[in-house]
Amino acid sequence: MQNGVYMLSRNFSLQSVGNIDWIRECYNFDAIAFSIDELIVFNVEREKKDVKEFSRNLIELSKRCFMPIAAGGGIRSIEDAYMILDAGADKLVINTPVITNPELVISFIKTFGSQCIVASIDYKKHDRHTETFIHDGSHSTGLTVEEHVKKAERLNCGEIYLTSMDNDGTGEGLDLDIIKKISEVSMVPLIASGGIGKFNHFTDGILQGKADAVSTANLFNFIEDGLTDARSTMQKCSIDMASWDIDFFKSFK
Template sequence: MLKKRIIFSLLFSEGYFNLSRNFRLQRIGDINWLLNNYDFSNVSRSIDELIVLDVTKGKRDSTLFLDAVRKISEDVFIPISLGGGIRNFDDAKIFFDSGADKIIINTSLFDNSKLIDDISSVYGSQSIVAYLDIKKEQENFFLYKNNGSEKAKVKTSEFINDIADKNIGELVINSIDKDGTGMDFLYQTIDLLPFDITIPVLLSGGAGNFKHLYSALSDNRIDAVVTANLLNFVGDGLVTARKEIIGNGINLAVWN
């Protein structure tokens, strides 16, 4: 049985790391602030993977972004996934050449789906993470792209079924409604998945404490949880959460 995972996500925009609530960013600090306030060599012992997303809404500075990633990764020895602005193969190659174990694709899933095959033919399907941002409007669910700013013109269930069959390694389901609220995940989004999906499913948006992570990881449909809430898990928050989750019988990796 594959072990379940806890994944931490960092949101980078215009040189600063941010909190996000319903996709509205709140600037927290630059890379120096992050390194002074987070001991990532210690944090990395409490998470299984790290995601770093460039969510800059305007023109991205990949040099600035990748320099921050390099500084973070110097003492971190877990898989790192990078995303943000991947529109063609060269964009993905830059991230892989900079040390990414996986790359995250959102907007290009809708605008350039051939890119998945282009990347997987060189780096393998396991290196591609499809990231779907979902918003509930009345009783219906819609997919969004471009940092949640644009509703995708697709039928949600059909599109999810199609993406799940492509050459990707994992699928992230992220709730815009629950993003940054700390009020628990929106499990209805998981109901949108095909019952026979064969790739790992990661649930994101809404984690605020240990109980939220534990409940999600207890769900057989969910292989990993993603949290980007810097403040809810500051200090020993992630360390404590992992110990509690393992103590309650969840199959997470145990390190000495």
């Protein structure tokens, strides 16, 4: 989200999509919202991230979302954190401060608990190693994914949200090698993201990558009942998932 407008990202380049009303109208956001276990919202404003404005949009968004919501982007103080949580978020997604201001992350965890903090890690793959990035993928940390994950775990972050910048928005599938490698060493739940474009990509992330959860922002590949069908595809592969009656929501249109 950027200034209330929803964006699509490909390799971290952004393309504007529309505001929440437009998404609701054209892409049946409710059908999407009622088929996911958790919603993650990022403030991807590249210049100065306005947390107040972001929170206002989050309030609107959360009115029709009855699942846990994780939100992040530009959270740089305890006041920012309170604002995002008061707007309806259950978890804070933290990227840059894990590297630049670990004390802040520690104070978030002290105040809200580690279950409230998701460390998001963006990375690119080179021939022999990986390199992670902060500031919306613009600055290298000089760390490998393993080193970065260890750092987040030492701070006591509750979950890792791992995004392959190379695969982001391509729809060609998750980076299963790295996901598998990280899920084997990570002590906390791992959410894999970047590259999902087809139903079997979700299943691959869980069964081959051994991730605890898989995430897509590529909603336009899964419009209308797409995510509902994705869920049932996963359940058919014996992945144990929460289930609920989607038709219930339709009676409240």
